[in-house]
Amino acid sequence: MTDILMPKLSVNDARPAATGGASLIEVQNLSLFYGASKALKNISVTLGEKVVTAFIGPSGCGKSTLLRCFNRMNDLIDNVRIEGAVKIGGHDINNSSVDVIELRKRVGMVFQRSNPFPKSVYENVAYGLRLHGVKAKSELDRIVEQSLRGAALWDEVKDRLHSSALGLSGGQQQRLCIARAIAIKPEIILMDEPASALDPLATARIEELILELKKDFTIVIVTHNMQQAARISDYTAFFYIGELVEYDTTTKIFTNPAKRQTEDYVTGRFG
């Protein structure tokens, strides 16, 4: 449980009976506007540490937008206004004293489309390390290998570390992006539909990897694939048109949801 006082619990406030470990991310009455349109409506949710939380919901429901609030990637879009608070480890990340670079070091991200840099495999992983001050060659070599092993990619690329990452297959590229994200040892990894552009086999490998990564990292994953959410996540949040409809353990959401809307969505009746 958290010791932060919440002034007003909205209707949307949801907190599963048990949040696994200690709570790490707290979203309090968060609303987000793109210009005049309201993309997130008064969302309050608490995500636990070292668990996989899945965000599901139809397109345009705001789940990606919420994900991008956690590492402030929404800063890059003009005309975005945020109300309410996002706290990570008790700190309000939208506070002006927060260094966004430090935040993004602690909150890594994997995107929908694999986006390795047009550099060598090695340089892709080493880039973040160099950014954060790792200079020694031996240290870089060690962490690069460790990260590639962590992303279950080492055996496939160890002989071609210094050729372009764009020569890898789609699935390999996505695992490289995961290796790149875990190299700088974030606490949280945000995944925005990481397997949506991959074939079933590559998807399966990514899912295995996520279950493996859960031991060391807190993972928040946005997915369109209900089976995927059911397979890999511990908790699931269902969003609909900018609102958090229901948030509970994955088992509960998929077997015995409290709300009619959730049931309709997870059983495929709409969305």
Added chain:
Amino acid sequence: MQPAPNQSNAPHGWLGIHRGHKARPLEWFAEKFIFAVALSTIAVVLLIFVFVAREAFPVVLGKSNTALIQPVIPPADLDKLSPAKIQEYLALTPKQFAGMDRETLRTLMDVKVEAANEVPVQFRDDPDAKRNTIEWNLMVKPHQWRGYDKPEYIWQPVGEIKKFNLIPLVIGTLKVTLIGLFFAVPLAVGAAIYVSQLARPRVREIVKPTIEMLSGIPSVVVGFFALLVMATFLQNLCGYQTRLNAFVAGIALGFAVIPVVFSIAEDALTSVPQAYTQAALALGSSRWQTAWQIVLPAALPGVFAATVLGFGRAIGETMIVLMVCSASVVSWNVFDSARSITTTIAAEMAEAVSGGPHYRILFLLGALLFAATFISNMIGDFVIHRFKTKMEGKR
């Protein structure tokens, strides 16, 4: 009703469906037209080169002789000479020769003798006066002309002994071009990075068209501005001796090159996928780090292409250099004057005798310029290709 299987008068092909270009005559026509236009562009480029090179050909083959003192054959010997020899001596085409009678030929030979007699006294015993000054040796190697105390490269196409050494012009061109590029490329690429990666949309909307407007300023206006304003300003700033020099010309040239390099580099930087930028930012790099370490390397082929085009623009620019400096000196010092190839052609073509050696050498310079641009573009293309294959992981 069942149509007969091999109906010979079937109106339009199989099952009455139009095939080939008959199906879409307008599109077919448009496509062929564009193809023809593209082909004619290639033909025009080729024709220009052929024209320029053809005019320069006699010089390349060493066919003409510019020596001040030409060998003289006494007119009395006319009957002893073979027709071929006469043609060569009097520089006549076979057609001209055929249309002349004995008397005319003799008069022409008299003219030759008179010309030899008119050679000023001081050149009579000058060995240089008997040299053909458009030999390759004299055009590319230093020569100690009479009155000089060491072998030198001299471009002096007007005078009793015409000196056609190309080296001062080549050095002048390279010097001015390189100064221009060293000034323009960093500025233009820097501006492109700023505009495409760092500037807020409002700033971008103002800066981008402004820089691109620079290319709309006629180069004669830039030259005029450089001649009157920049030259004085830069002299006060740097304190060098000669007011008009290669440095001023290079900087002014830079203004002509900046918009070219800027707009292409900016396009290349903007077309780097947002995904790279996002990935870098999500790893915790600042906007500057992203621009320098991710976006610029990814756009390097495009930025390089921009530089090659800038080089082409700089080496071909005439008016600015012509207005700002034009003394042909051999010196790599940036504060000395320089005369570029284009300047030489523009300034001297009007005064060169059509078909004469000077005229032909100017064409040779033109062909040289063409070749330089062509080769630089080829190298540029090759390098860009290498960059791309390396980046995309195709070996």
